[in-house]
Each structure stands twice: as structure tokens, then as C-alpha cells.
Amino acid sequence: MARDPDPGNEAMMLFRSGCAIAALICATPALAQTPSQAELAELVRAQAAEIAALRTRLDRLEGARVAASQPAPAPAPVTPPVVMAQTPSQTGGNVTSPFAPQLVPPGPAERDVAQARQANAAGVTTEWGAGLPVFHSADGIYTFKPRGRILTDVSSTFGSDYAARNITTTGMRALRLGLEGGVGTHFFYQFESDFSENEVDIVTAFIGWRNRIAPGIDYDVRAGHLFNDRGFEGSTGSDSTPFMERTVVSTAIIPQRGFYGVGIMPRLFWKTGHASLTVTGDRIDGNQSGNDSRTVLARAHWNPIKTANSVLHLGAWGFDEGLAAGATTLTRNTVIGGRFNGALRVSSGALTGGTGTTGYGLELGGYVGPVWLMGEAGQRHARLDAGRPDFVSKAWSLSGGWFVTGDLPPYNPRLGSFGQPRVLRPIFEGGPGAIELTARYENLDYSDLLTGGQGWAATLGANWYLNSFTRFQFNVVHWNTDNRAGAFVGPDDGQTVMTRIAVTF
Known part of the structure; x- marks a missing residue:
């Protein structure tokens, strides 16, 4: 050339x-010697x-030489497409993913090792999940997602023999704001605060590490302010429960410190189940003037049947709690017909002198297609001082639901609980959303104490999921209480109607 x-x-x-x-x-x-003027002019013009x-050619070549000496401009950046993990229904394979295809993709703090590695390797910058995006750094190392939930309730009770129980109230079941994220494949974190009832309350707050032991066997370890892994609905978040309030098994057979405690929780996952062990002190309270109570809690669940549209769930859990010297009051007043009616409770009566508690429970249920069923039962033994016998609380429940739109129940086989559903036909895309009809019976018995009451409730409900993070709930509860102490003594029954608007992101 x-x-x-x-x-x-x-x-x-x-x-x-x-x-x-x-x-x-x-x-x-x-x-x-003798050029004419015309000849000279013609010669000069030529x-x-x-x-x-x-000169024109010289300028052009000089410009080309200067341009060649400069570095080539960087190519325009190209944003790669968002890469989402395929579900078994998309790939046509067997159900091997730890998360069911009817669930929304998990956030950074709930992914397994393979999902975290895939998200990092994809090099995506924004990944839209449920409500808010998951952000990834350009190098794929850092992951971040805002979190939040808004649960707004209205409750009206009528039919009680006591006028003080027949009230209509409103409340924020949850008003949370938080974040979660990860660094690399293994490190993750989560933090949430709740602002309901005009108070700031730290709820979930932990850091964690996850890894893979062998193909199909993973683990993670969390440390911080931890949510209990206890029972089916007791392990389900307030934004994912099929009813507006958890069962009495979850709310009564519980450590004295409640649903949260500061400590450590290692968890082991395999293809058909998981197991966890939690060791905690008290929940965050700012009181360092004495010893914390100590709680050890364990749970395991197993799915002996797990196909593309059916699951059998078996679970067991238990805890033991040693109470600190300043935490000896064991009085219980447990919700039976709605959270926002403070007069509607099953009461144990005043109980002091506790030294510790031990509780345990069983879970049995599952789903076939759009129909699910779950039974839970548990007992709690409260140890008392001065040689007094234990106070035994007993509770059980039977719940079920049917998605009339054909959606699968939002069962999470990795954790053995309910999660956020992936709605097949959201109303924002021209579909009907997901419509679920529910029913439950629950029974609570504190009558082992002379001052202890008992009660039961039957609930009919409907849930309308507009999309994966927005839903309306409606519950009608017929309740019955028989308290032996307090302001509402003796047999009483009535009805409570409740509704909720919920947004989770």
C-alpha cells in the first residue's frame, strides 16, 4: 500500500x-529581457x-499526522442488559432452585451463594425487583437495595357484651424504612427501622457471611438484632402473612423477649430444607445496668415432596430461655381478634416470679396447585420460683387458602415460610392480579393458671394482590374469650372486621 x-x-x-x-x-x-505585462501576469497567476x-495538501497531511499522534477516543459505554436468574418454569428443568418460581427474586441479604455470584458476574447496574431497584456497582462487587413496608389497618369490633370492646380503630401495623446489600459474593447486611405508633424502633439489623459447603449445601451466619426463626407464621414477615395477624401459636408460644434479640444465627440450607440455631440476649433496649436474659432457639423444616406445583412441609422448633433477675414478670395478654383493639385479648392474669421459659412446636402443611393448608401447634412452659409448678400455655391453629386466579401460594422452600408472591397477571399490566380466599381456626389456652383465660377465633379472609408488592386484605373474625382476671371477666364473643392496604418494597 x-x-x-x-x-x-x-x-x-x-x-x-x-x-x-x-x-x-x-x-x-x-x-x-522583454516580457510583456500580460505574460508576467499569467506566469504569476500560474x-x-x-x-x-x-499548501492545501500540506495542511491536510499535517492535520492527519497530528490526529494520528493522539490516543484513540474511548468507545461509548454500553449498558449491558439486566440479567435475572432463570426460574425452573422458564428453563423447563426440574425444581432445583432454593426459591420457588412464584416468589419475587430475593434481595441481596437473602440470596444464596450461586445467586450472589451470578449477580456480581452479570455486571448489571440496575436490577428491578419488587417495588424498588437493586443497584450494582460497575465492577459487580457492591450491591445495594432500599427496603420498606407500609401496612395501614382499620379495625371495627361489635357484638361484645362489654361496650368498651365494641370500638373502631385505625393504626399502622408497620411503617418501615431500611436497606440491604452485599460486598462480593459472601458478605451481606440488612437494617430496618419501624416508625409505627409514633415511635422509632430498630427491628432487623445484622451483618452476615454466606458460603457453599458442597453442591446443594449452603450456609450463612448472621450477627446482630435478629428476627426469630420460630414456627411457620412466626418466621413469616408481617408483610407476607396470609392473615392480618399471625396465629396464636406465633404470638403466645414465644420467648419473653418477643420476636427479636441481639445475638448470632447460623443457618444451613440443603435442597429440601433448612436448619437454624439462634443464641441471643434481649432485644435492643439501651439498658446495660444488668444481665440480659439468654435465649437459645432452634428450628428445622423439610420438604419430602417438592415438585413444580406441590410441596409437603414438615417442621419443628423449640427454645429455652433463662430470665434475668429484672425480667421475672410473665403476664401475657395475647391478641385474639385484631391487633388494634387493646381490650380484646386473652389474659393469663398477673404472673410474677418467673425464672425461665421453654417452648416447642410442630408444623405440618403444604400446597397442591393454588390450594394450601398449614397446621401448627405448640406449648410454652414458664418456670416459676418458690417451688411452684410450671405454667403451661397451649395453642394450635389450622389455616388454608385458595388462589382463585390460579397463582401458586407464595411458599418459600428455602426458609419454610411465606414470602412475597410473583403475581402472574398484575393489574398494572391489564390482568386481574392475584385473588386469594383464606380461612383459619385458632385456639389458645392459659387455663393452667387459676387466673388464666382461654379463647378461640375463626377467620374468613380475602387477599387481592395487585402486583408483587401491593395488596389489599380483608378479614372477618368471630372470636370467643373466657378470661378469669382483668376488666372483661367471663365468657364473651363478638365479631371484628379488619382491612389493610399494604405496600412492600
């Missing part, structure tokens, strides 16, 4: 051309035209 002339050679050519013209004039006697053409 011929090379372009060097700009320096072009300049030399221009100089030589001028010299040649001058020499021609000098070497032609007639032209040198020389000027040649010089102008050579």
Missing part, C-alpha cells in the same frame, strides 16, 4: 517549484495557483 507523502517533503517540493520557475525566467533571455494547491 502506497504511503502518503511526508509533510516535510511537500514543503521541499513547494520550495523547489518556486526555484524552478525563477530559473526558467532567468534562463529564457526573451522572457527575462505560480500562485500551484503554491495554493501545494
Whole structure:
């Protein structure tokens, strides 16, 4: 290939051309001695035209040489497409994913090792999940997602023999704001605060580490302010429960410290179940003037049947709690017909002198297609001082639901609990959303104490999921209580109607 002339050679050519013209004039006697004005003018015009053409070419070559010496401009950045993990229903394979395809993709703090590695390797910058995006750094190392939930309730009770129980109230079941994220494949974190009831309450707050032991066997370890892994509905978040309030098994067979405690929780996951062990002190309270109570809690669940549209769930859990010297009051007043009616409770009566508690429970249920069923039962033994016998609390429940729109129940086989559903036909895309009809019976018995009451409730409900993070709930509860102490003694029954608007992101 011929090379372009060097700009320096072009300049030399221009100089030589001028010299040649001058020499021609000098070497032609007639032209040198007696040139006419017209001839001289024509000669000058020809020389000027040649010089102008050579200068133009010289400028063009000089510009090309300067451009070649500069670094090439960087190509325009190209944003890669968002890469989401395929579900078994998308790939046509067997159900091997730890998360069911009817669940929304898990956030950074709930992914397994393979999902975290895939998200990092994808190099995505934004991944839209439920309500809010998951952000990834350009190098794929850092992951971040805002979190929140808004649960707004209205409750009305009527039919009670006590006028003080027949009230209508409103409340925020949850008003949370938080974040979660990860660094690399293994490290993750989560933090949430709740602002309901005009108070700021730290709820979930932990850091964690996850890894893979062998194909199909993972683990993670969390440390911080931890939510209990206890029972089916007791392990389900308030934004994912199929009813507006958890069962009495979850709310009564519980450590004295409640649903949260500061400590550590290692968890082991395999293809058909999981197991966890939790060791905690008290929940966050800002009181460091004495010892914390100590709680050890364990749970395991197993799915002996797990197909594309059916699951059998078996679970067991238990805890043991040693109470600190300042936490000896064991009085219980447990919700039976709605959270926002403070007069509607099953009461144990005043109980002091506790030294510790031990509780345990069983879970049995599952789903086939759009129909699910779950039974739970548990007992709690409260140890008392001065040689008094234990106070035994007993509770059980039977719950079920049917998605009339054909959606699968939002069962999470990795954790053995309910999660956020992936709605097949959201109303924002022209579909009907997901419509679920529910029913439950629950029974609570504190009558082992002379001052202890008992009660039961039957609930009919409907849930309308507009999409994966927005839903309306409606519950009608027929309740019955028989308290032996407090302001509402003796048999009483009535009805409570409740509704909720919920947004989770």
C-alpha cells in the first residue's frame, strides 16, 4: 500500500517549484529581457495557483499526522442488559432452585451463594425487583437495595357484651424504612427501622457471611438484632402473612423477649430444607445496668415432596430461655381478634416470679396447585420460683387458602415460610392480579393458671394482590374469650372486621 507523502517533503517540493520557475525566467533571455505585462501576469497567476494547491495538501497531511499522534477516543459505554436468574418454569428443568418460581427474586441479604455470584458476574447496574431497584456497582462487587413496608389497618369490633370492646380503630401495623446489600459474593447486611405508633424502633439489623459447603449445601451466619426463626407464621414477615395477624401459636408460644434479640444465627440450607440455631440476649433496649436474659432457639423444616406445583412441609422448633433477675414478670395478654383493639385479648392474669421459659412446636402443611393448608401447634412452659409448678400455655391453629386466579401460594422452600408472591397477571399490566380466599381456626389456652383465660377465633379472609408488592386484605373474625382476671371477666364473643392496604418494597 502506497504511503502518503511526508509533510516535510511537500514543503521541499513547494520550495523547489518556486526555484524552478525563477530559473526558467532567468534562463529564457526573451522572457527575462522583454516580457510583456500580460505574460508576467499569467506566469504569476500560474505560480500562485500551484503554491495554493501545494499548501492545501500540506495542511491536510499535517492535520492527519497530528490526529494520528493522539490516543484513540474511548468507545461509548454500553449498558449491558439486566440479567435475572432463570426460574425452573422458564428453563423447563426440574425444581432445583432454593426459591420457588412464584416468589419475587430475593434481595441481596437473602440470596444464596450461586445467586450472589451470578449477580456480581452479570455486571448489571440496575436490577428491578419488587417495588424498588437493586443497584450494582460497575465492577459487580457492591450491591445495594432500599427496603420498606407500609401496612395501614382499620379495625371495627361489635357484638361484645362489654361496650368498651365494641370500638373502631385505625393504626399502622408497620411503617418501615431500611436497606440491604452485599460486598462480593459472601458478605451481606440488612437494617430496618419501624416508625409505627409514633415511635422509632430498630427491628432487623445484622451483618452476615454466606458460603457453599458442597453442591446443594449452603450456609450463612448472621450477627446482630435478629428476627426469630420460630414456627411457620412466626418466621413469616408481617408483610407476607396470609392473615392480618399471625396465629396464636406465633404470638403466645414465644420467648419473653418477643420476636427479636441481639445475638448470632447460623443457618444451613440443603435442597429440601433448612436448619437454624439462634443464641441471643434481649432485644435492643439501651439498658446495660444488668444481665440480659439468654435465649437459645432452634428450628428445622423439610420438604419430602417438592415438585413444580406441590410441596409437603414438615417442621419443628423449640427454645429455652433463662430470665434475668429484672425480667421475672410473665403476664401475657395475647391478641385474639385484631391487633388494634387493646381490650380484646386473652389474659393469663398477673404472673410474677418467673425464672425461665421453654417452648416447642410442630408444623405440618403444604400446597397442591393454588390450594394450601398449614397446621401448627405448640406449648410454652414458664418456670416459676418458690417451688411452684410450671405454667403451661397451649395453642394450635389450622389455616388454608385458595388462589382463585390460579397463582401458586407464595411458599418459600428455602426458609419454610411465606414470602412475597410473583403475581402472574398484575393489574398494572391489564390482568386481574392475584385473588386469594383464606380461612383459619385458632385456639389458645392459659387455663393452667387459676387466673388464666382461654379463647378461640375463626377467620374468613380475602387477599387481592395487585402486583408483587401491593395488596389489599380483608378479614372477618368471630372470636370467643373466657378470661378469669382483668376488666372483661367471663365468657364473651363478638365479631371484628379488619382491612389493610399494604405496600412492600
